[in-house]
Amino acid sequence: MTLHRQSFIITENCPIRDVLDRLGDRWTVLVLHELATGTLRFSELRKRIADISPRMLAQTLRHLEQDGLVRREVFPTVPPRVDYALTAMGESFFERVEMLAQWAADHHEAVKAARRAYVAPAGNAPK
Amino acid sequence: MTLHRQSFIITENCPIRDVLDRLGDRWTVLVLHELATGTLRFSELRKRIADISPRMLAQTLRHLEQDGLVRREVFPTVPPRVDYALTAMGESFFERVEMLAQWAADHHEAVKAARRAYVAPAGNAPK
């Protein structure tokens, strides 16, 4: 999500953006969800998420690591082994995300009902 | 965010996805933030968000309306006037989003510090 100059809330380093940009991509929440269950290796994460490509898994983990939400530990064995785990900050972040997920679960039926009941406003097409 | 078959958490109608897909786009949170201050007209929203295009504002509002988070009221006057306001569900949703934003504000410095301190793992480039 590239940010744009000149907006009410989007300033150069708006904290809200810094968080939401991460939630916006397709995999971050899933990775956090899996790591919340405990330390996992790269290949274990791949198995659990199943349809994530190694490229996106690595990228997602790099971002989370960079932000201090995930800790990466390398074992110089052969074959190599790399462990990933949530940091304390990662856990506290995930708590909030879970609360949002809880809201979603609680209101999912209401949202789906609203979608079914919805009728589009009469559009005014040009031409 | 197109969902893919066969994943641990991503099922056909995963509630988490239903929520996060909305948070992921660029404008939803901003629109919610503005509407949280009270009822607004289309053009008022445009002024407040400033760099949103009419296309994206309309699209974002349609989505929110469809999900039952925003109520749309048309006045058949001339010139036309359309009001937008959060529904009760929209307000309760925004509460959670704000809690996430609060976390972001609280930890923004820590995250930025982590980013500065971060050194990329020794890459293994081909060739």
Place this chain on the structure above:
DNA sequence: CCGGATCCCTTTGGATACTG
């Protein structure tokens, strides 16, 4: 086993033009 580099297709969203 871990994960970077490259290629390429798909989706998102900005700019512009137009209508009821």
Place this chain on the structure above:
DNA sequence: CAGTATCCAAAGGGATCCGG
């Protein structure tokens, strides 16, 4: 005023190959 239609550029992300 309140939108919709169309076109197009940029970003996201999958597939594949490769090297430590």
